[in-house]
Amino acid sequence: MSSDxxxxxxxxASVRVLCVGDVMLDRFITGEVARISPEAPVPVLRIQRExxxxxxxxxVARNVAALGGKVTLMALTGDDTAADEIDTALAxxxxxxxxxxxxxxxxxxxxxxxxxxxxxxxxxxxxxxEPLDDTTGxxxxxxxxxxxxxxxxxxxxDYGKGVLSRGRAQRLIRxxxxxxxxxxxxxxxxxxxxxxxxxxxxxxxKEIQEASGMSAVDIDDAADAAKAIADRxxxxxxxxxxxxxxxxxxxxGDVHHLPAETREVFDVSGAxxxxxxxxAGALAAGASLPDAARLANVCxxxxxxxxxxxxxxxxxxxxTLHHQDIFRAEAKLLNHDQARDRVAIWRRQGFKVGFTNGCxxxxxxxxxxxxxxxxxxxxxxVVALNSDASVKRLKGEAxxxxxxxxxxTVLASLAHVDQCVLFDADTPIDLITLxxxxxxxxxxxxxxxxxxxxxxxxxxxGQIVIVELEDGYSTTATIARMTENGTGDAx
Numbered sequence: 001m002s003s004d005x006x007x008x009x010x011x012x013a014s015v016r017v018l019c020v021g022d023v024m025l026d027r028f029i030t031g032e033v034a035r036i037s038p039e040a041p042v043p044v045l046r047i048q049r050e051x052x053x054x055x056x057x058x059x060v061a062r063n064v065a066a067l068g069g070k071v072t073l074m075a076l077t078g079d080d081t082a083a084d085e086i087d088t089a090l091a092x093x094x095x096x097x098x099x100x101x102x103x104x105x106x107x108x109x110x111x112x113x114x115x116x117x118x119x120x121x122x123x124x125x126x127x128x129x130e131p132l133d134d135t136t137g138x139x140x141x142x143x144x145x146x147x148x149x150x151x152x153x154x155x156x157x158d159y160g161k162g163v164l165s166r167g168r169a170q171r172l173i174r175x176x177x178x179x180x181x182x183x184x185x186x187x188x189x190x191x192x193x194x195x196x197x198x199x200x201x202x203x204x205x206k207e208i209q210e211a212s213g214m215s216a217v218d219i220d221d222a223a224d225a226a227k228a229i230a231d232r233x234x235x236x237x238x239x240x241x242x243x244x245x246x247x248x249x250x251x252x253g254d255v256h257h258l259p260a261e262t263r264e265v266f267d268v269s270g271a272x273x274x275x276x277x278x279x280a281g282a283l284a285a286g287a288s289l290p291d292a293a294r295l296a297n298v299c300x301x302x303x304x305x306x307x308x309x310x311x312x313x314x315x316x317x318x319x320t321l322h323h324q325d326i327f328r329a330e331a332k333l334l335n336h337d338q339a340r341d342r343v344a345i346w347r348r349q350g351f352k353v354g355f356t357n358g359c360x361x362x363x364x365x366x367x368x369x370x371x372x373x374x375x376x377x378x379x380x381x382v383v384a385l386n387s388d389a390s391v392k393r394l395k396g397e398a399x400x401x402x403x404x405x406x407x408x409t410v411l412a413s414l415a416h417v418d419q420c421v422l423f424d425a426d427t428p429i430d431l432i433t434l435x436x437x438x439x440x441x442x443x444x445x446x447x448x449x450x451x452x453x454x455x456x457x458x459x460x461x462g463q464i465v466i467v468e469l470e471d472g473y474s475t476t477a478t479i480a481r482m483t484e485n486g487t488g489d490a491x
Contacts, residue, residue, distance in 0.1 A: 005294060009295060009314065012067045017155060019155040019157055020164075021157030021164055023077060024109035025110045029115065032117060033046070053309040060186070060277045063273055064280065072099055076101050079102040087100070103136060153182040154172065158185065158188040160189055181284075184276060185202070186273070201235055201239070204243075223255040244260055258294065278296035332418065333409075335421070336431065346379070354382065354440075360411055362402065365470055370441075373467035382421060384428040384431050390426060439457075440454060448466065
């Protein structure tokens with residue numbers, strides 16, 4: 001990708017986005033199906049793990065934050081445990097949950113997806129879609145109107161849950177016009193007149209068909225539908241997301257097709273939120289709409305390769321723009337969030353995930369043997385690498401001999417290693433509980449009861465594997481021998 005987009009994504013860090021709309025909690029219950037219920041002709045899902053993620057407007061906020069932008073989320077939740085989970089998730093992103101209004105009789109929207117292997121078998125929604133009462137709705141809009149001047153762009157994330165009525169949407173758009181900021185809308189329903197005055201709307205294929213009354217099966221049809229909607233509602237731009245067909249941008253009577261990034265699609269959940277967040281951040285950072293759409297297409301290509309409701313992180317976007325595919329072997333160095341997303345993908349593919357850890361200073365045949373055996377015990381191997389600070393605490397001020405970048409680069413070059421993740425603590429227990437590996441591998445200098453994370457891995461049905469060590473190999477002994485031979489000053 002061109003250098004202009006690389007420079008553009010760096011500017012998003014200075015952007016402040018106000019997001020108003022429908023927030024929800026996305027739950028994913030994952031397991032395996034091996035039989036049909038004797039009670040009814042339905043599959044029996046043996047649950048292996050449960051995860052919860054921000055959905056709707058919450059996922060838009062998450063994606064803005066992942067790109068480095070600042071975001072204020074104003075929405076409605078129930079007064080329930082799901083709202084508590086949303087608060088916790090927002091706090092983890094540095095987003096204040098105080099801007100959320102809790103409703104004492106209206107529950108938080110929850111979408112629960114049941115997934116067997118790589119296949120979603122059921123979605124169950126707990127929601128209330130009736131129009132929000134005027135008192136609560138007016139209070140939400142009033143908060144947004146006060147906050148508007150401190151932001152560069154307004155995002156309306158409409159999931160049809162009753163928050164963004166015609167009147168409230170129009171009040172918000174008028175306030176944005178008064179404040180001189182852009183308006184981006186993720187629309188819902190057939191009447192796009194609700195969003196009159198917006199700068200960009202971002203329907204998907206199904207939504208543009210519903211709103212236009214026209215077919216959008218192929219790209220030409222979708223282009224005609226987008227132009228019709230833009231003309232009918234006097235909208236400056238319509239950006240249509242078309243899943244595997246990429247995106248269409250209708251602007252000033254012209255239509256541009258952006259083919260999808262060449263990635264295997266695992267899950268399209270939340271990809272539209274990524275597009276909205278990226279468009280908002282890029283336009284507020286001064287990009288043209290075509291360039292913003294190009295960047296959004298890159299980000300969408302990243303998230304559809306992940307499991308669940310995902311985000312495109314700044315480092316991933318930068319790597320992609322430098323023609324680096326983060327899912328290829330030469331790009332195995334990931335942060336904790338990226339590692340979690342990668343492991344989720346592997347699980348959806350049916351792979352057994354292994355985990356081992358160490359300092360791996362001055363890589364020697366003993367290390368290679370351990371990693372080979374670890375790789376043989378699983379389908380995909382994660383290696384957790386002690387940071388420089390962690391090594392110093394464990395080994396003394398003279399260590400490590402090689403810094404963490406050098407050690408990680410060497411590890412990532414090995415065929416047996418599928419992912420390398422740095423950790424700064426004395427033990428990798430936090431990383432183990434985050435990734436929840438199926439197999440935990442350590443060398444024979446440990447007993448099972450000495451292995452950090454063993455009880456946790458066993459608690460979710462995982463396996464502990466102790467592998468043989470190659471005699472005569474030790475980094476500490478090697479350093480000692482070199483020092484005795486008078487070559488220690490080489491370090």
